[in-house]
Amino acid sequence: MNKAEILAETQAYIKKTFLDEGTGHDYFHIERVVTNAKKILETENADPFLVELAAWTHDVGDYKLHDGVDKSNELISEFLQTLQVEQETIDKVLEIVSQVSFSKGNTPTTIEAKIVQDADRLDAIGAVGIARCFAYGGSVHNVLYNPYDNSKDGSSVQHFYEKLFKLKDLMNTETAKKIANKRHQFMENFIEEFYQEVK
Template identity: 35%
Template sequence: MDGSADLRSRLRAVVAHRMETDPAHDLAHLDRVWTNARAIADDQTDMSVLLAASYLHDLVNLPKDDPDRHLASRRSAAESEPILEEIGFEADQVRAIQHAIEAHSFSADIPPETIEACILRDADRLDALGAIGIARNFSVSGALGRTLYHPADPFAQARPLDDLHFSLDHWKVKLLRLPGDMLTETGRRIAEQRTARMLRFLEEFADEIGCSLPQSWANC
């Protein structure tokens, strides 16, 4: 197996019908993760393993408020096995792909042990940042019925952060901290660039609601 256009087409065809219910984890998300992964990969990367993991990592996509959310990546890895065997991946590649899928999840808390797993984790988290990250955050929050921000204290200066109720709080709780959690040098660099775009958006957002962006948000 190699990272060919034909393999990508086969993988996209397999997952297309399973990626229609969540606009933040749809086929376009998988395409973006693969684009991010290619930007991070180097000549030590098994591109076919990375390609397959990129397109199969969300086979089982549980809602963010599902109590079993932390199990989604393990279930995705398990469901990937017959797909990979049918396509023709060797047993060692199947194991490598499954590990990358299991370890990509923030909530699963599984340490990545291969370069492909590190790249996939970074590539997936990059899709939560930048212009796309802004769009995804508000899309998911709307689907879950969350308010955009706390009207009296938008940036949680005098209250605990609460991203279960306020979309903007999730930026401080998780998103703006992602650059420091990247495992690859390239992933970190791209994450910092995308976070800078988000901070510019937050400055405009704060201005439009009549307040200033606290310095603590810019120094996450």
């Protein structure tokens, strides 16, 4: 199986597995991450096959979708082995995926990991990021907003301060930084308007 066929099979698997996922980590999120990664690849010298394969698989086995247990290594390996992907490539994909997550706090060690991390984080901010924040909050029964609770999981609005507003300054590539600036401003405008409405 050549690289194009592997990517096509991977996309089909992700679509089948994630299409109806309701936490904001659905197929279309993953597709947007791939699109973001390709956009960043235009200005970065990286392995496009590795970047795209890791972008497609970055949420496979994610702890948020498996009751708090990270199954990324196990499930990504199993799937890629069915496509007869070389073990060296699988290992590189696993390494990239392990460095994507915000909550794990890992620093990307390769340009490929930097690109996929940026691509994923771009989808967590801006208009789409706002929509995903509230979709995820609803899926785990977080309240929309609680002015008396500023704890980490106190509300979906609190998540802006715990994570979303931090992402702009954590981008690795120049392309992502430019996109992030605009999306960050949109979120700030949204939160300002939100507070005006809940006064």
